[in-house]
Amino acid sequence: MNTMFVEVKNLYKSYNNSMVLKDINIRIDKPGVYLIAGPNGSGKTTLLEIIIGLRKADKGSVIINGKFGNDIETKEKVGFLTQENSLRKSSKVKEELNLVKDIFNLNIDTYEYLCKFGLQKYYNKRTKQLSGGTKRRLLVTMLFMAGQDIVILDEPVSGLDPFNRNEIWNMIKDYSRNKIVIVSDHYLNEAARYSDYIYLINEGRIILSGTTTDIMSLCKDRYLIKVRKEFFDEVENFISAHFNDYEVRISGTVYHIFLKGDKNRLIRMLEEKGMSFAIHDVDFEDIYFYYTGTIVNQEGVVK
Secondary structure, three states, X not given: OOXXXXXXXXXXXXXXOEXXXXXXXXXXXXXXXXXXXXXXXXXXXXXXXXXXXXXXXXXXXXXXXXEEOXXXXXXXXXXXXXXXXXXXXXXXXXXXXXXXXXHOOOOOOHHHHHHOOOXXXXXXXXXXXXXXXXXXXXXXXXXXXXXXXXXXXXXXXXXXXXXXXXXXXXXXXXHOOOOEEEEEEOOHHHXXXXXXXXXXXXXXXXXXXXXXXXXXXXXXXXXXXXXXHHHHHHHHHHHXXXXXOEEEEEXXXXXXXXXXXXXXXXXXXXXXXXOOEEEEEOOHHHHHHHHHOOOEOOOOOEO
16 A cells, blocks of 8 residues: 555534534545645635644544554654744744754755745845745745655645746645645636646535546536626527526526537627627636535635
């Protein structure tokens, strides 16, 4: 059996009589990026904290490399990056790197290591001088320095600009070539591009899991059209007369129609009628909405 694996079995967790994790089952046994995706409050952080041993589950178990997750030796072999900025404000970047070097007794040139991630110009700067995005990139660099076989990152790109999000995801993808990397995120479309396997979580339950291809195949060849409530009846009458395969989901005053068929024909009809609409191929955020009725905005908040 591969000694590098994480297994979560029948996990439950509640706070104040409210169930936040419900029968979670996960098995990870080979290198790659494993995404836990869902909105804020869906249970992502609680799940990761239980895996790393910072919280206890009410029921179920976590097994890492053949040992229970609360084993002290096991905890030390798993890296974890929280959402918080844990850098010392008065220290220099090189001092933060040397601290990690000393803790893990690493034989490494910290400046050369920083060069790998394009951060060498900050080597002698104080951490308080860094931007939020650069701080996060530094924290990810420090996490990867130890070379642990399993690392967990909780919302590592949340609140960052597109450039820094892309830089961090590339760092994660590169590290995952021979390591297990578990990441939580609410930027579903972006995170999915970098992930090998995805767990979609909603209200404490894993509602879907699979490879990127597996999940996208659930809505293969479908596209999504959004119309306002006042146009829906007329649009549906046309669709029901000319399309055999369609389903409707509602969010507020907007009707989301998932369908297969001649897209151009539908567009022509809507334009001739002067109707306002939006149309695109189904993506991961659409699939999440299709199965949960939940739309997640860029801040991870349910709309």
